[in-house]
Amino acid sequence: MESFTSPTVTQRDQILVEQQVFSIFKTFYDMPPSSQSFMLELQRENHVEYLTNGLKQLGPSFCVLDANRPWICYWILHSIALTDEFVDPELEDNTIDFLSRCQDPNGGYGGGPGQLPHLATTYAAVNSLVTLGGDKALSSINREKLYSFMRQMKDASGGFRMHDGGEIDVRACYTAISVASLLNILDDELVQNVGNYILSCQTYEGGISGEPGSEAHGGYTFCGLATMILINEVNRLDLSSLIDWVVFRQGVEGGFQGRTNKLVDGCYSFWQGGIFALIKRLNSTKGERSIPLGDGEDSTASSDATEESSNKDLSQGGSHSEKGDHHDTSSRVNVDDISHNSSKGHAKVDPLFNSLALQQYILLCSQDLNGGLRDKPGKSRDHYHTCYCLSGLSVCQRSWSEDEDAPPLPRAVLGPYSNLLEPIHPLYNVVLDRYQEAHEFFTGS
Amino acid sequence: MDYFRAIYKADERSPRALRLTRRAIHLNPGNYTVWHFRRLVLEALNTDLDEELDFIQRIANSNSKNYQLWHHRRWVIERLGSNARAKELHLIKSILSLDVKNYHAWSHRQWVLQALGGWEDELDYCQQLLEQDIFNNSAWNQRYFVVTRSPFLGGLIAVRASEVRYSVEAIVANPNNECPWRYLRGLYKDDIESLVNDREISSVCLKPSQEFRDAVVALWTSDTHPLDADLATAICDILEHVDSLRASYWIWRKNKLPIAA
Numbered sequence: 001m002e003s004f005t006s007p008t009v010t011q012r013d014q015i016l017v018e019q020q021v022f023s024i025f026k027t028f029y030d031m032p033p034s035s036q037s038f039m040l041e042l043q044r045e046n047h048v049e050y051l052t053n054g055l056k057q058l059g060p061s062f063c064v065l066d067a068n069r070p071w072i073c074y075w076i077l078h079s080i081a082l083t084d085e086f087v088d089p090e091l092e093d094n095t096i097d098f099l100s101r102c103q104d105p106n107g108g109y110g111g112g113p114g115q116l117p118h119l120a121t122t123y124a125a126v127n128s129l130v131t132l133g134g135d136k137a138l139s140s141i142n143r144e145k146l147y148s149f150m151r152q153m154k155d156a157s158g159g160f161r162m163h164d165g166g167e168i169d170v171r172a173c174y175t176a177i178s179v180a181s182l183l184n185i186l187d188d189e190l191v192q193n194v195g196n197y198i199l200s201c202q203t204y205e206g207g208i209s210g211e212p213g214s215e216a217h218g219g220y221t222f223c224g225l226a227t228m229i230l231i232n233e234v235n236r237l238d239l240s241s242l243i244d245w246v247v248f249r250q251g252v253e254g255g256f257q258g259r260t261n262k263l264v265d266g267c268y269s270f271w272q273g274g275i276f277a278l279i280k281r282l283n284s285t286k287g288e289r290s291i292p293l294g295d296g297e298d299s300t301a302s303s304d305a306t307e308e309s310s311n312k313d314l315s316q317g318g319s320h321s322e323k324g325d326h327h328d329t330s331s332r333v334n335v336d337d338i339s340h341n342s343s344k345g346h347a348k349v350d351p352l353f354n355s356l357a358l359q360q361y362i363l364l365c366s367q368d369l370n371g372g373l374r375d376k377p378g379k380s381r382d383h384y385h386t387c388y389c390l391s392g393l394s395v396c397q398r399s400w401s402e403d404e405d406a407p408p409l410p411r412a413v414l415g416p417y418s419n420l421l422e423p424i425h426p427l428y429n430v431v432l433d434r435y436q437e438a439h440e441f442f443t444g445s
Numbered sequence: 446m447d448y449f450r451a452i453y454k455a456d457e458r459s460p461r462a463l464r465l466t467r468r469a470i471h472l473n474p475g476n477y478t479v480w481h482f483r484r485l486v487l488e489a490l491n492t493d494l495d496e497e498l499d500f501i502q503r504i505a506n507s508n509s510k511n512y513q514l515w516h517h518r519r520w521v522i523e524r525l526g527s528n529a530r531a532k533e534l535h536l537i538k539s540i541l542s543l544d545v546k547n548y549h550a551w552s553h554r555q556w557v558l559q560a561l562g563g564w565e566d567e568l569d570y571c572q573q574l575l576e577q578d579i580f581n582n583s584a585w586n587q588r589y590f591v592v593t594r595s596p597f598l599g600g601l602i603a604v605r606a607s608e609v610r611y612s613v614e615a616i617v618a619n620p621n622n623e624c625p626w627r628y629l630r631g632l633y634k635d636d637i638e639s640l641v642n643d644r645e646i647s648s649v650c651l652k653p654s655q656e657f658r659d660a661v662v663a664l665w666t667s668d669t670h671p672l673d674a675d676l677a678t679a680i681c682d683i684l685e686h687v688d689s690l691r692a693s694y695w696i697w698r699k700n701k702l703p704i705a706a
Contacts, residue, residue: 009545010580067476114450115478165481167516204589204631213555213594215548215586247694248623260582260623262546350693357690 010261017263020377021253024364040363040415042393043371047386048085050371051076054383055091067111070102070124075387077131081431082390082421087132096137099125107145117149118163123175126182130430130438138441147185150176158193169210170201174223178428181230182435184442195233198224202237205260206245216245218258218271225278226427234282246275247352254357255365255376265375266366266385269358269392270429276353277395277426284402351399359396359414362389391429394421404432446472453482458489467500474504480513484520494521498529502536509540515549519556530561538570545574546583555590564595579615585624589631601632608632609645677702 007015028039055076073095080087087095101113102125108117109125129137153160153176160172173194180186200212201224207216208224225242228234249256249272256268366373366389372381373389397420398404400412404423413420425435449469452462466483469476487497501518508514522529537554540547558564568591574584592604609632615625633640640646681699685692 008578008580010578066473067478110478111476114453115476116481118477162512163477163481165484165520166477167512167519203586204634205586205627210548211552211555213559213590214552215583217548243694245627247691250690252690259546260627261580262582350696352694352697354690354693 013263014261017376018252021264021361021365024377025360028364037416040360040419042083042363042415042419042421043367043369044083044085044418046369046371047373047390048080048083048371050368050381051079051383051386052087052091055087055095067115068121068124069112070099070109070121070128071111072383073099073128074124074131075383077128078430079383079387079390081131081434082394082424084422092132093136096129096132096140099129100140103140103142104149105145107142107147107149116163118166119150119153119160119172119175119179120162122146122149123179126179127428127430130182130428131434133434133437135441138438141183143183143185143442146179146183150180150185150190154190154192156193158195158197160194170198170208170220170224170227171210173198174227177227177230182428182430182438182442186230191231194231195228195236198228199236202242206238206241206243207249207259208242215259218246218249218256218268218275221246222271222274222278225275229278229282230427239279239282242275243279243352246272250353250358253365254354254359254361256358263376264361266362266373266392267375267388269362269366270388270395273353273358273392273395274426274429276351276399277424280351280399281426349400353399355396355399355412356414359393362393362396363415363419390421391424393419394424395426397421398423449479453478458486460490462486463490463492470504474508474511474514477513480517484517494525495529497521498525498532498536505540509544509547510549512549515553519553522557523560527561530557530563533557533561534563541574545578545581548583551583551587554587559594564591564597567591567595568598575615579619580622580624582624585628589628605632609643613645 028036031039054072077087077095099109102109102111102115102121104110104117106117108119109122110117111121115121126141129141150160153163153166153172155161155168157168159168159170160176161168162172162175166172176190177186177194180190197212198208201209201214201220203209203214203216205216207218208221209216210220214220221242225234225237228237249258249260249268251257251264253264255264255266256272257264258268258271362373365377366375366385368374368381370381372383373386374381375385379385397408397413401408401423408420410417423432424430425432428435430438446469449465452465463483463486466479466486469479470483473479487494498518498521501514501521504511505514522533534554534557537550537557540550541554544550558567568588571584571588571591574581575588578584588608592598592608593601598604609629612625612629612632615622616629619625629646630640633643678699681695681702685695685699688695
């Protein structure tokens with residue numbers, strides 16, 4: 001029996017958002033089909049224009065992001081790459097030069113020229129350069145120095161500090177491990193104890209927090225899960241709890257919230273939605289939908305010899321736990337298995353989240369018809385939300401695909417098929433073919 | 446900023462440098478390089494750190510979600526030690542009174558409690574917040590933090606019974622509130638047996654029917670309690686329809702249930 005009291009702040013805030021979103025949906029459903037088609041269109045041209053202008057010049061109010069300029073590069077470049085557009089070569093060149101000036105002579109990238117190197121801006125800079133692609137961009141990264149910067153940021157707890165004397169959290173772990181993996185400089189020294197740190201951040205709710213004890217949060221859950229996969233310790237997490245937590249983060253609006261009982265936000269389309277892309281690949285590489293339900297015990301009803309051997313592959317074949325010299329990543333988990341799954345003859349399975357509902361939220365509620373995407377109706381567009389709404393949209397469109405080479409079926413794409421974005425590598429959030437180019441470049445394979 | 450860059454490059458650690466960092470921070474509180482340098486200067490000058498707290502507080506008024514600020518606060522408090530504790534806990538409360546789910550504030554609060562203590566009143570604080578808003582997940586999370594880590598409560602097992610009662614009351618008042626459900630599961634983390642056998646939980650969470658009781662048990666414990674899977678299957682089927690947003694999740698859960706003997 002529910003007792004009626006006046007709504008709490010949480011309830012009231014939620015009701016307000018629902019009213020706005022449902023009114024948008026109602027308007028949409030009441031429209032004639034031709035208008036509906038228009039509403040569901042991804043406004044590619046407008047988004048690209050908004051993005052390109054941002055890359056060239058940002059207004060004075062952006063000085064608050066002065067310590068984050070590589071992030072702006074990444075948000076913009078990645079978004080443009082997702083739409084399969086190109087940046088004019090001169091602008092590309094300027095960006096490469098700019099990022100080089102953000103690179104510290106002792107390794108790592110800062111938020112701007114002359115700033116202290118920082119793991120998050122390093123992640124953004126490296127991802128930007130990988131997205132730009134090409135020899136000039138990729139060879140501009142000083143991997144040796146970057147490795148030593150990371151070693152310095154490594155903390156005894158297993159975590160990493162964001163910068164000299166900076167904060168330690170799950171985000172720092174992810175940015176470090178992601179970059180090290182991408183550049184093929186991941187080794188035992190960097191990986192040591194990271195798993196323990198992240199494990200200590202999985203909360204009673206099932207999601208992962210930024211620091212041990214804090215609240216389960218979408219951004220940190222993505223970071224934690226991706227990191228555990230990269231260091232090949234993902235089975236140490238309670239995956240069934242994690243999945244159970246994240247599926248309930250999708251709300252009636254179709255979009256995701258970052259934490260229990262908080263409001264929907266377009267950026268979680270990637271942070272939370274991307275978790276499903278990671279899980280899907282885990283399942284595929286294991287050869288069965290075999291997420292253990294507890295204690296690492298596999299609970300699939302039909303145990304299977306092939307399944308067992310592919311489990312072994314995942315834990316041994318690519319295990320980082322093998323000793324290797326510190327720049328040798330041949331012993332790293334093969335992340336190609338996670339991004340580029342060669343078809344193992346599975347029937348198409350539905351994604352664990354509601355992909356079409358999320359796409360509906362992104363297209364109808366997050367798009368600014370003048371270009372750019374946003375958190376929710378009533379908020380302003382920005383480059384961060386543009387990046388993560390589009391990344392989330394890409395994940396949604398591919399969420400039924402077992403094989404990245406085959407284009408998704410039309411029913412996987414809400415709205416016109418022309419809404420289709422480029423596929424990403426979910427561990428790094430860079431466009432897949434840029435990842436592949438970088439992978440070849442850095443592993444010489 | 447050019448002034449700052451010059452001082453920074455020269456590594457000048459003077460009162461002038463300190464003033465410059467203050468100005469730079471006002472211009473852009475997100476500039477972590479400036480904060481870092483400010484710490485170096487503060488150390489070199491051996492400045493009064495209580496004043497530093499006031500400085501941070503002024504910046505915080507318009508930047509409560511800034512990582513650098515909170516990190517700097519931690520650095521200062523670390524040096525001030527337990528004398529700073531009461532004031533700090535009070536300050537965090539006032540920030541939370543403006544934004545009761547501020548992630549940085551909560552992380553900082555947990556850090557202060559663990560580094561400097563002050564646990565005695567924390568459960569009451571959670572209680573207060575939950576009375577104001579039973580849907581506040583940050584408060585539930587803090588409650589879990591307190592009951593599991595406070596040196597004064599005796600640990601999770603000691604408080605479990607009263608916490609179960611509390612969660613069950615919250616569930617009954619608002620069954621659609623996800624927080625107490627997850628909290629309840631959290632109380633029995635890694636000990637599903639006890640959860641299942643807790644009468645208080647079964648009386649409220651499950652319909653009186655024994656069959657239903659078993660079905661929910663199967664959902665939660667399918668790898669250790671191979672009960673009648675047919676009922677569990679039925680439940681999944683029901684959920685697939687009443688919680689259709691998560692239909693494919695319930696189908697997946699159904700497929701993971703052990704095959705009935």
